[in-house]
Amino acid sequence: MSKLTEELRTMGCDMDGALNRFLQDEEFYAECYAQVMSDPSFDQLKSALDAGDVEEAFHCAHTLKGVIANMGLTPLLNIVVDLVEPLRAGKLDGMQEKYAALLAERKKYEALL
Amino acid sequence: MQNRKRNTVWIVDDCQLNIDILTRILQRDYRIKAATGGLDALEQMKKTPTEIAAIIVDLHMPGFSGFDFLKACKERASLKEVPVLISSAEDQLRIEKRCLESGASDFIPMPYEPSVVRYRLRNVIERTWFRVNENDPLTGVSSKEKYIADTERYQIEYQEKKISIVSLDIDNFKAYNYFFGVEEGDRLLQYVAQVMVEFLDQGDKYCFGRYGADCFLITCEYSEERITQMLSNLLERFNVYNASYRIKPAIGVYIIEDPDWPIEMMINAARMAGNQCKGKFHQYIAYYDSLIGDEVIREQEILNEVEQALYREEFVIYYQPKYSLLSGQADGAEALVRWERQNRIIMPNEFIPILEKSMQIGQLDFYVLEHVCMDIQALIAQGIRPMPVSTNMSLVNLYNPNYAKQIQGILLRYNIPPELINLEFTESAFVENTDLIRGVMRQLHEIGLRIFLDDFGKGTASLTMLYQLPVDLLKIDMMLLPDHPEQDRGGKILSSIMQMANMLKLPVVCEGVENEQQVKFLRKMQCDYAQGFFFAKPMSKERYEAGLKDGFPVMALEKYDDCINAEMQWNSLGWVESFFNSVDTPMMVFAMQDDIFHVVRINQKMQKFYGRDFTEEDIENFYNSDRLSKETRARFEAEAKAAIHSKTALQIDFSVTMPKRIFRKEDNLWIRMNYRYVEYRGGVAFYSATLKDMTAEGNHGSIKNEKTYSEDFAKTALKMSNVNAWYYDPHTHEISFEVELTRDYGWGEVLPNVPDSIIESEIVHPEDEEPFREFYRRLDAGEPFIESVFRIKPELNANSYELCRMAYTNIYDRNNHPVRAIGVSMHVANEEKNVLTAYREGHFQRMISPDVYFMAIMNLTTMSLELVQTGIEELEGDFHDKPHMEVFEDALDFFVRDLHVRAELRSLWAERRLEKNFEEGKTYLEYEFRKDWKDTGKRQWMVWQIFLQKRPVTGEILAYVYIRDNDKDIRERQGLQKAARIDSMTGLLNHNAAVEEVENYLLQAGENGFCALFMIDIDYFKQINDEHGHLIGDEAIIMLAKKLRKNFRQSDVVGRYGGDEFIVFMRNAESLEQVREKMIGLKKALNMHLEAEQASFDFTCSIGYAVRAKQEADCHEMIEAADAALYEAKRNRIQGTL
CATH class of the missing domain: 3.30.70.270 (Reverse transcriptase/Diguanylate cyclase domain)
Structure with a gap:
């Protein structure tokens, strides 16, 4: 186990599932991890929310959901799901706050890089 | 068992990370290809659709979602069968139903569970690719897909053996379909399948399927002997099946060398080999070798470079003038293209066929058209008068919905009048989808472009096509013609094409004319134009320009004319003969060539007038030098020659000894011959003449010029076939119309104030108004014969103009002042020409022979009526719906009471004795009978005449039926009998x-x-x-x-x-x-x-x-x-x- 995956596991991530997915290739996981942290969907989601574009916001959130799920980052995933479902229903209320929470949470993960 | 060839899995996901993860999961089992956008993926998949085992696509992608992608796949033939799995982070339950409904094969949930992903994917692939077991619905053998799947399995099972892929086609199956019909073609395919299965079942394990159309494929262990057996078995069975037609198989063999080749490539190799024996009489089997493969590679190279070459303008236009065979002058040119590539000139035959296969040819066509327009524009700017240029156009253009518009766009851009551009289409382009092609051609005609048919006679569907498509000119390749065209089959084909073209009034250009013999032959055939080295080679733009400026050399072609068979010339006028036979005056046609006169034809009336056994020989003796006095003969020859130029009617009286077999006396007769020059064709001058026995009138030598209108009409009829006709009075400027025109333009029977009234009705193209007036001025001035082409609306309210050829023949009184003119017109380009010809023919028939009560043209081959014309009310009506026997019976009932004649006529029709008569060389039959007219109580002698004639080219036998007044004839004959x-x-x-x-x-x-x-x-x-x-x-x-x-x-x-x-x-x-x-x-x-x-x-x-x-x-x-x-x-x- 690498330092990264150990840390993530302690933060409540599903590292067994994730590493299974990555065929136990920790190095590859680490590469992807870095990619996810800088995934443009985070910024795109912000812009969409600012512009009030529910559809685009939903799409971005949904992409993040898939990626984060694949990485097994469960705490982060929970916040994303909280974003996805209201957006699917077309609701923008309180989304900015949730996005802020998402970014705050991401900071913790970025720190691991 | 894993599918060996279909082993690529495509991943389409806008998120690269997902692609990466999936790739990791799947790359052990499959070749992975990926794209981040759906459209991009579709584009790339085109290249190797047959390798794709499955596609995994992300549901949520911006712009083009997974569903969109799925739909696009199902719409593409090459991807339709490929299973698509949808991956999504969505809750499976939420969207699975929708995915499956859209045609997705399965669902891959996110986050990915590798084992789930692998399982689902494998499951889907196996289900799809090993499920294929449908049979070809027509023949019952394996379909293409099943054959491929079978072959893949076969390959694995028999890895250690030498396996061959064999393709089997019917050489020129299209022709078979054309001759015997599609249904029969299908039956043949079923037969082939049955024969092959029977044969293959006797040997070792095999795969067999129908690849499509007439192509079958066999996979079996390679053995030369077995393939030879297969061929001889096929030949034997084909002969049993249809001994009257040579069904020739074309077999291509590919022996598998590299098992890793995709199966489609192996099939292509076999088919490429098979194509090598197509069109070769004695080659049935060909093997694939790498040379064929090299060919394919070279083609690919050329294709890769064409785009660049178009951009760099490496294609250069050459011009080859075509010549009028009548005047010997250059009249138009064809634009040819050369590829000047790195100081090497590539000839069109090296790259055109390749471009045609790839559809890139359309780009080249437009490139050439545009450059031709640029050149013409430059010519006009320099004050040089351009000639019309024809450019080649390939069939693919016809499938381009904006084709006509694009052409018009180019013409407008360079301000080129449409009549300066002709489009040449290759005949093979017209084989299928005639409606579509006709539509496009109509658009092109509306623009004002003329359409040429290139390479006519090389393809298969040409004859029917000519009737169906509005083509303006035919081009024929001289290639078939060796040094002595007349003795050769190629020459016969050419001449029959030209006769047919003549009949349809289509001008013909012969290409590839290289020597004198060919020119001789073409002049004789009355071919209109020629193109080839003999006249002018293809030349650069600069030389072409110089030629236009200084004038191209004029060729003196008369010197190539030698003795021409006048009979043949006359025959080329086709059905005109039946016209001639219906003229109500004893008449003959004679011809002059090299100062020698021949009789070409005498008509029925003439035969009747001078007796039953009167022959053409007898007439010929009229001016045989032994019989005619020297002076008379000299005068006659001089006058006949002068008539060619003066175009006036002439007459000559001469004494002649009649042959004994004619009923009357054996003394000298005074014969009055009125004759006119009709036409000059291919070195032969034709004259029409009427003969009259003037012996009784005594006063020989100075009898007044007497001429019947029917003779003039006959003359006109000889000159033009599908025509409108009317009279014009030069004193009152009135036209008296026939029914036809009255209906087209809504004019009354008499139209005053010509030509102003015609111009005011706005049917004449504005630019043609002045020439139109000039035309009438010439007529009023008394020119004997004038002819011109105008753009005229086919109907009063039509939106477009059609090219219309108009001609007038003046009739003079004895002081040589014009008294009346016969006008005729016909549409130069008219797709309904065929129908109109028949209609107008009948029209003319009635006009020139007022004694005809009923006339019909019956096609004995198709058992249909082509025309009925009658003034009898009871017999009028729409004959189109009636079977020809019914119309025949109606006419019989109305006219004929005589039981004997009735029985005779009936048996002619019912027992098909007419055809028998024709085969025995009897082309004319007649039956005399008396008709009692109920209204007047008059008894009248009538005759039922049947002229039999073979329609050129199609070979159908036509019966021209006339029921006409015979009273005068009978009385005359009775008089003759008394005299006898x-x-x-x-x-x-x-x-x-x-x-x-x-x-x-x-x-x-x-x-x-x-x-x-x-x-x-x-x-x-x-x-x-x-x-x-x-x-x-x-x-x-x-x-x-x-x-x-x-x-x-x-x-x-x-x-x-x-x-x-x-x-x-x-x-x-x-x-x-x-x-x-x-x-x-x-x-x-x-x-x-x-x-x-x-x-x-x-x-x-x-x-x-x-x-x-x-x-x-x-x-x-x-x-x-x-x-x-x-x-x-x-x-x-x-x-x-x-």
């Missing part, structure tokens, strides 16, 4: 007639009549002849004849029995005494004195007689008895005895 009974020297009945009269009387009188028969001759007649000559002897005979006639009652029969012997028959003699008295009186009366210039003498006659009273004596017995008495009288010296 008279002895020309004495004016008494001749031998036969006299005997016939006597016999008739005796027959009627039965046993009751008392009658007497005298035989009289001149005593010592031989001495008179010897002493005074035959002329004096004849005088004595004439004197005796007159005396006899005077001495008997009108009702008595008086005839010349032969030489100086006469026969007299007294009907109803009263008694023997009376007869004896008569004889004594007669004896006295016949003591005669003859006074002539050199002779003066007395002569007497002897008389013998016989009487019949209530006896059964016939004529010959009475003659014998009287003759014996006459002989007795002579023996008892000079004195007549009883």
Whole structure:
């Protein structure tokens, strides 16, 4: 186990599932991890929310959901799901706050890089 | 079992990370390809669709979602079968249903669970690719997909063996379909499948399927022997199936060398090999070798470079002028393209076929068109008069919906008048989807472009096509023609194409003309244009420009003309012959060539007029030098030649000895021949002539010019076939119309104030108005024949103009002032030409022969009616719906009562005896009958005529049926018959007639009549002849004849029995005494004195007689008895005895 995956596991991530997915290739996981942290969907989601574009916001959130799920980052995933479902229903209320929470949470993960 | 060839899995996801993860999961089992966008993926998949085992696509992608992608796949034939799995972070339950409904094969949930992903994917792939087991619905053998799947399995199972992929096609299957119909074509395919299965079942394991169309594929262990057996089996069975048509298989063999080749490539290799034997008479089998493969690679290279070459303008335009074979002058040019690539010139035959296959040809076509337009624009700017240029266009363009618009766009951009551009399409382009092509052609015509048909005669569907498509000109390749065209099959094909084109009034360009023989041949065939090295080679733009500026050399082509068969020329006028036969005047057509005159045809009327057995030879003798006086002949020749230029009607009177077989006298006849020059074609001048016996009129030599309108019409009819026709009066400027035009333009029967009224009605193209007026000025000035082409609306309210050829022939009075003109017009480009021709033909028939009550053209081959024309109300109506037998029966019922004629005619039709007659060379039949007109109570002789003719090219047999007035003819013939009974020297009945009269009387009188028969001759007649000559002897005979006639009652029969012997028959003699008295009186009366210039003498006659009273004596017995008495009288010296 690498330092990264150990840390993530302690933060409540599903590292067994994730590493299974990555065929136990920790190095590859680490590469992807870095990619996810800088995934443009985070910024795109912000812009969409600012512009009030529910559809685009939903799409971005949904992409993040898939990626984060694949990485097994469960705490982060929970916040994303909280974003996805209201957006699917077309609701923008309180989304900015949730996005802020998402970014705050991401900071913790970025720190691991 | 894993699918060996289909082993690529595509991943389409806008998120690279997902792609990466999936790739990791799947790359051990599959080749992975990926794209981050759906459209991009589709584009790339095109290249190798047959390798794709499955596609995994992300549901949520911006712009083009997974569903969109799925739909696009299902719409593409090459991807339709490929399973698509949708991956999404969505809750499976939420969207699975929708995915499956959209045609997705399965669902891959996120986050990915590798084992789940692998399982689902494998499951889907196996389900899809090993499920294929459908059979080809037509033949019942494996479909293409199943064949491929089978072959893949076969390959694995028999890895260690030498496996061959064999393709089997029917060479020129399209032609088979064309000849026998698609249904029969399908039956043949079923038969092939059955034969092959039977054959293959006898050997080892195999795969067999139908790849599509007429292509079958076989996978089996390679053995040369087995393939040879397969071929001989096929040939044998084909021969059993249809011995009348040579069904030729084309077999291609690929022996698998590299098992890693995709199976499609192997199939292609086999098919490429098979294509090598197509069109080769004796090659049935070909093997794939790497040369063929190299070919494919080279083609690919060329294709790769074309785009660049178009951009760099490496394609250069060359121009090849085409020449008019009539004038010998350049008249238009074809634009040809050369590829100048790195100082090397690539000829079109190296790259055009390749471009055609790849569809890139369309780009090149437009490139050439645009450059031609640029060149023409430059010419016009320099003040050089351009010629029309034709550019080649490939079939792919026809499938471009904006094709016509794009062409119009280019014309407008360079400001090029459409008549300067002709489009050449290759015939093979027109094989399928005629409606679509017709539509595009119509658009092109509307723009004003002319359409040429290139390479005519090389493809298969050409004949029907010509009728269906509005083509303006045919181009034929001379390639078929060796040095002696006339003796060769190629020459025959060419000439029949040209005759057909002639019939359809389509001009023909012959390409590839290289030598004198060919020019000779083409002139003879009346080909309109020629193109080839003999005239001009393809030249650069600069040289072409110089040629236009200075004028291209004019070729003197007359010198290539040699003796031309006038008969052939005439035949090329096709059905005009039946016209000619319906003219109500004895008529003939003769031709002059190299100062020699031949008779080409005489018409039926002529034959009738001069007797049953009158032949063309007899007519030819009319001006055979032996019969005509030298002076007459010289005059005739000089005048006939002059007529070619003056185009006036001429006449000549001459004396001629009629052949004996004609009924009348054997004396000299005075014949009046009125003749006109008709047309000059291929070195032959044609004349039409009417003949009239002027002997009776006496006053030979200075008879007034007399000419019938029907002759003029016939002349016009000869000149043009599918026409409108009318009269124009140069004094009143009025046109009197025929029905046709009245309907088209809504004009009354008489149109005044021509041409202004026509122009005011706005049917003439504005630019043509002035030429149109000029045309009428020339007519009014009395030009004998004028002709021009105008753009004229086909109907009053039509939106477009059609090219319309208009011609006038002036008719002059005896002072040579124009009195009337016959106008004719026809549409130059008219897709309904065929129908119109038939219609107008009938129209003309009625016009030129007012004695025709009913006419019909029946197609005996198709058993259909092509035309019915009649003035009889009861018979009018829409014949199109009626079977031809019904119309025939109607006509029969209306006209013919005579049971014998009815039975004869019926059996002709019902027992198909007409065709039999035609095969035996009998082309004319007639039946005379009498018709009682109910309304007038008049009895009239009529004749039912049938002219049989083969339609050129299609070979269909046509029957032209005319029912016409024959009263005059019959009466004339009766007159002739009467004349035939008279002895020309004495004016008494001749031998036969006299005997016939006597016999008739005796027959009627039965046993009751008392009658007497005298035989009289001149005593010592031989001495008179010897002493005074035959002329004096004849005088004595004439004197005796007159005396006899005077001495008997009108009702008595008086005839010349032969030489100086006469026969007299007294009907109803009263008694023997009376007869004896008569004889004594007669004896006295016949003591005669003859006074002539050199002779003066007395002569007497002897008389013998016989009487019949209530006896059964016939004529010959009475003659014998009287003759014996006459002989007795002579023996008892000079004195007549009883």
